[in-house]
Amino acid sequence: MIKQVNEHKTVSCEDELRFFKAVWNNSEDNLFIVLKTEDGDFITERTNPALVKLFQFTPEQASGSSLKALLPAEAFQKIAQRYNDCLQNNAAVHYEESHVLDDSGGVRYWETMLLPIIDEQTGEQRVFGISREFTRLKRIEEQLKLANERLEEKVKARTKELEEALQKMEKISIYDKLTKLYNRHKLDDELTNEINFAKRYGNCFGLILMDVDNFKTINDSLGHVIGDKVLVEFADVLKQSIRQTDIAGRWGGDEFLIIVPKASRETILHLVNTLQKNIKQHEFEKVGLLTLSIGGAVYKESDDVDSIIQRADRALYKSKNKGKDNFTFE
Ligand SMILES: Nc1nc2c(ncn2[C@@H]2O[C@H](COP(=O)(O)OP(=O)(O)OP(=O)(O)O)[C@@H](O)[C@H]2O)c(=O)[nH]1
Incomplete structure (x- = not known):
């Protein structure tokens, strides 16, 4: 028997059969055809070698076996549902499935496509399946x-x-690493804030800039380590002398700054007295008593950060010039 393949070529049915048989036998995908029975079962009609090998089908299971008998009830129901969908809609059905096979380590995955084959003459309904593993x-x-x-x-x-x-x-x-007080960078920020507040709301605030008298001689005579300890002790006295709202920090070296919010000259004077009293009462370890030179300034409308600092610095310089252990306002 000769079959027309296209206008140039003809092929015998035997050749065509051989060709499709080779495809069927050599396919690495699992190929199968099942026939639907009147009682709702499906019979394995054709299964290709890849499928037989995978599920270790006996020849009886591979062809002519009832799926209802072959599969556990739940698995049969699930698969029959898909086959019926394919046949009822007369359309391809795609799905993914997974199984744990006896000889395999763990779950394996397949992507399956079902195609309906409905014989209009006999009414026989078959499903052709192609299943490709993607484990x-x-x-x-x-x-x-x-x-x-x-x-x-x-x-x-x-x-x-x-x-x-x-x-x-x-x-x-x-923070200043040594004294754990605010550092100069933070003090600058706080000072800018105070200036902005003062300009906007007319708040007054004050500054106290102080320097430990003769600190260099401590370093020179007792060493830098003792000098450091003095600075730490000094910072502690300072913390104990200020109010919670005051902002104290290390301005640099042995110089310290206190920003006193909402302050008048009287408030500043009061704080300076407390400070001087506390410092004079404090016995610095291995050093003894120390004094402070202090400069103070209260905010004026014309002030900016630099100008108010300059005024406090000038006042401190004057205190030093007056023989140290002194306080000056500017
Ligand atoms: N131990 C120690 N010394 C420091 C530190 N920072 C600065 N110094 C020293 O502190 C000294 C400060 O110098 P001055 O303030 O000019 O010296 P002073 O002896 O206090 O002089 P007067 O201020 O005029 O009383 C310098 O010798 C700095 O080297 C520090 O972190 N630790």
């Missing part, structure tokens, strides 16, 4: 997902580390 792809996908989750965890941990480092840096950037 390897799935494993890669799972590994990628795992790697991604691990990466996300690492990123989270690193972000946390960075946030902590940032917090630490922020702390460092506003």
